Amino acid sequence: MSLVFADRLKNVETSAIRELFKLLGTPGIISFAGGFPDPAMFDVEGIKQASSKALNEEAAGALQYGATEGYNPLREQLCAFMSSKPDSHIGAAVNLRPEELIVTTGSQQGLDLLGKTMISPGDKVIVEGPTFLATIQCFRLYGAELISAPVDANGVDTEALELLIAEHKPKFVYLIPTFGNPSGALLSLARRQKVLELALKYRTLIVEDDPYGDLYFGAAPPPSLLALSASVPGSREFLVYCGSLSKVLSPGLRIGWMVAPPQLLANATMCKQFSDAHTSTFAQATAAQYLKAGRMPATLQNVRTVYAERAAVMGAAITRELGDAVAFTQPEGGLFFWARLTGAGGKTVDAGAFAKKAITELVAFVPGAPFYAANPDLATFRLSFATADVAKIEEGVSRLARAL
Amino acid sequence: MSLVFADRLKNVETSAIRELFKLLGTPGIISFAGGFPDPAMFDVEGIKQASSKALNEEAAGALQYGATEGYNPLREQLCAFMSSKPDSHIGAAVNLRPEELIVTTGSQQGLDLLGKTMISPGDKVIVEGPTFLATIQCFRLYGAELISAPVDANGVDTEALELLIAEHKPKFVYLIPTFGNPSGALLSLARRQKVLELALKYRTLIVEDDPYGDLYFGAAPPPSLLALSASVPGSREFLVYCGSLSKVLSPGLRIGWMVAPPQLLANATMCKQFSDAHTSTFAQATAAQYLKAGRMPATLQNVRTVYAERAAVMGAAITRELGDAVAFTQPEGGLFFWARLTGAGGKTVDAGAFAKKAITELVAFVPGAPFYAANPDLATFRLSFATADVAKIEEGVSRLARAL
Numbered sequence: 001m002s003l004v005f006a007d008r009l010k011n012v013e014t015s016a017i018r019e020l021f022k023l024l025g026t027p028g029i030i031s032f033a034g035g036f037p038d039p040a041m042f043d044v045e046g047i048k049q050a051s052s053k054a055l056n057e058e059a060a061g062a063l064q065y066g067a068t069e070g071y072n073p074l075r076e077q078l079c080a081f082m083s084s085k086p087d088s089h090i091g092a093a094v095n096l097r098p099e100e101l102i103v104t105t106g107s108q109q110g111l112d113l114l115g116k117t118m119i120s121p122g123d124k125v126i127v128e129g130p131t132f133l134a135t136i137q138c139f140r141l142y143g144a145e146l147i148s149a150p151v152d153a154n155g156v157d158t159e160a161l162e163l164l165i166a167e168h169k170p171k172f173v174y175l176i177p178t179f180g181n182p183s184g185a186l187l188s189l190a191r192r193q194k195v196l197e198l199a200l201k202y203r204t205l206i207v208e209d210d211p212y213g214d215l216y217f218g219a220a221p222p223p224s225l226l227a228l229s230a231s232v233p234g235s236r237e238f239l240v241y242c243g244s245l246s247k248v249l250s251p252g253l254r255i256g257w258m259v260a261p262p263q264l265l266a267n268a269t270m271c272k273q274f275s276d277a278h279t280s281t282f283a284q285a286t287a288a289q290y291l292k293a294g295r296m297p298a299t300l301q302n303v304r305t306v307y308a309e310r311a312a313v314m315g316a317a318i319t320r321e322l323g324d325a326v327a328f329t330q331p332e333g334g335l336f337f338w339a340r341l342t343g344a345g346g347k348t349v350d351a352g353a354f355a356k357k358a359i360t361e362l363v364a365f366v367p368g369a370p371f372y373a374a375n376p377d378l379a380t381f382r383l384s385f386a387t388a389d390v391a392k393i394e395e396g397v398s399r400l401a402r403a404l
Numbered sequence: 405m406s407l408v409f410a411d412r413l414k415n416v417e418t419s420a421i422r423e424l425f426k427l428l429g430t431p432g433i434i435s436f437a438g439g440f441p442d443p444a445m446f447d448v449e450g451i452k453q454a455s456s457k458a459l460n461e462e463a464a465g466a467l468q469y470g471a472t473e474g475y476n477p478l479r480e481q482l483c484a485f486m487s488s489k490p491d492s493h494i495g496a497a498v499n500l501r502p503e504e505l506i507v508t509t510g511s512q513q514g515l516d517l518l519g520k521t522m523i524s525p526g527d528k529v530i531v532e533g534p535t536f537l538a539t540i541q542c543f544r545l546y547g548a549e550l551i552s553a554p555v556d557a558n559g560v561d562t563e564a565l566e567l568l569i570a571e572h573k574p575k576f577v578y579l580i581p582t583f584g585n586p587s588g589a590l591l592s593l594a595r596r597q598k599v600l601e602l603a604l605k606y607r608t609l610i611v612e613d614d615p616y617g618d619l620y621f622g623a624a625p626p627p628s629l630l631a632l633s634a635s636v637p638g639s640r641e642f643l644v645y646c647g648s649l650s651k652v653l654s655p656g657l658r659i660g661w662m663v664a665p666p667q668l669l670a671n672a673t674m675c676k677q678f679s680d681a682h683t684s685t686f687a688q689a690t691a692a693q694y695l696k697a698g699r700m701p702a703t704l705q706n707v708r709t710v711y712a713e714r715a716a717v718m719g720a721a722i723t724r725e726l727g728d729a730v731a732f733t734q735p736e737g738g739l740f741f742w743a744r745l746t747g748a749g750g751k752t753v754d755a756g757a758f759a760k761k762a763i764t765e766l767v768a769f770v771p772g773a774p775f776y777a778a779n780p781d782l783a784t785f786r787l788s789f790a791t792a793d794v795a796k797i798e799e800g801v802s803r804l805a806r807a808l
Contacts, residue, residue: 003522003609003665003667003668004575005521005522005668005671006520006521006522006523006524006527006546007524008520008524009521009671009674009675012674012678034469036468036469037468039463039464039467039468042463042464042467042468044459044463044467047459047467047686048456048459048460051455051456051459051686052452052455052456055448055451055452055455056452059443059446059448060443060446061656062656063443063446063448063451063654063655063656063657064440064441064443064446064654064655064656065438065440065650065655065656066656105509105658105680105683105684106680106681108678108679108680108681109679109680111678112678112679112680116410116412116545117409117410117413118407118409118410119410120410120411120412123410134677134678134681137677137678138678141520141675141678142410171408205407246469250467250468250686251467251468251469251681251685252465252466252467252468252469252470252684252685252686252689253467253684253686254509254680254681254682254683254684254685254686261407263407264407264409267409267413270413270416271413271545273538273541274416274512274515274516274538274541274542274545275512275513275516275542275679276508276509276510276512276513276516276658276680277510277512277538277655277658278658279509279658280509280656280657280658280684280686280687281655281656281658282451282455282654282656282657282658282684282686282687282690283684283686283687285656286686
């Protein structure tokens, strides 16, 4: 039989990256491709204790249907987690109340609910160029027309962003201000301030996707837009914040959350009711017990230390092995190097061809083009330092040099 | 700020039932309203062992990102579960392979993915009248125009269904053939055969939603459409099957699955990738260990025994207390009585008014109207016997009599 599928499927191409990811099972390959945390860093013992405690103390809650908004003990713990950080990235200024957030099935579902709740076919949405690949596809499935705002090492160019907002009057602007994927960029404090002012000036919704904000290597990054909104009166009501436990605790729990203005949150909850009823209460109760047990600060410290070392090793190796053929900014946090082939020494500037060649040398990464909603820079590529240990990073970068 | 939401939100009304559900917290209330399993029946010990085993033996898999299609050990266990049942409801005839199903975040997500994958705004979908409330809202969010096919105690009227298929050429037909929600109806074997023949004749996709098929009280129900498709050559390629562990093991795990033709399954997987990336691998690994441990047959037996008793008690109480003012068919499985006010003795035939009166007598149930996509029968209502024990059922039905 030949089925006729929904028209919205025509808005997404089958990803070129999918083909590449199929090759990652090749024996001996070193992968810088995925944004997967290193499973060696999972606090298995802590999660085991949390899960046991949830089933011992609140089995009915952990195994029963739950509220679509989320399991209340977890909503409370997430507020405490966000408000009590030692740094100012989220900070006490937020003073978040449980009813201001809903739990989502990973932050990917936060994006999906934003699409479902906000986007009518033909609506414009501004994203960073480059931005998270699954955001592009997710919003396009709801019929969004994506506008791409340029990004440099200090994050989105706010002057260009203002012109785009004024021209396109977007439904919302989607940003990953802190250690962006794939850009690794950190939006400067001045630009953060400017973004909030733009939200107010143009009465435009801003979505802050923040899965990496806790993964800083040195000083804490500037306050999140959510925290900073306290200093730009009125801006908070134009702000959506998406958080996630995936990069800091475990992606397998699928625990994300979304902070949004009340009316948006209510509609997103209604949409979620018909998407998956609620996020696994078993996973939610486990995450709540984990946070309550107070293990998160040590877990975060461990993750930061390990990733900081890997980022340093990868940066040094790239400089040593690839020299001036590749330009990049050393990331101050997150999971990714964003790099660009310069063409120096007559080497290729086609990152797609480079990626294919690299596979034959048993090292994988993702070329940059698919991360652009428009006007891809074909010389760019993304390297993740999250999954491979330092020895593999050294060896992998040597292989990159051979491939280039 | 006043946000402009997506047009699709205009397709769903805020549910009248929501208001009713808010009253369920009233102290002393007996609720026949929800379709929640009784938490006293959760096999907490079994789930605890399964979860520990998953974290001890496969922590990396249980806590890491997983394939969008589902965690392979769970897909294998679900195939074994479906193929090895002692009765013929699913049966060995299906001979399901892991790659023929994807794991969904509850079967609610199966419905959502069907909507996302198949429905363009304006597409027609045939559902039963009455049908599952969240199905109506879920499909309408994707812009479906719902056509309602009449249902009696033997399930959907297949003669009427054929006329509707011929007239409306629907994108698909959505049925709950076994102990329907809210109808409690059991589609007869002859009608099951006919549904598969209609699928072939009109080349129409049929969706079999089957969360209750295991909850039979006496003899096993007729084979599922999926099992029966083996005897109607060619019909399998027009068939989607949605399963769930929510009613038999735990809703809190949010484990459902979908069996579908390959092209549909591939597109649903693509859509799921941007909905929630994958279902919690922590919950999936736990469910896989639970099924592998072989505890399911005893759990099912326990659930069947308890619900059978409650259904018998509720049926006898309704007959005794409400007499000829209420007409109903005694369900042979599932979670629900579907009843109708007859008006005998000059009593009300307005189930909405009856429900409001019942709340003042501290007993809650759901009036039938919202379960109809069109032409609601205002005299109908649904009683769940799943959550309250037999003493509460007796007392609750007495209160119903007082309210009437």
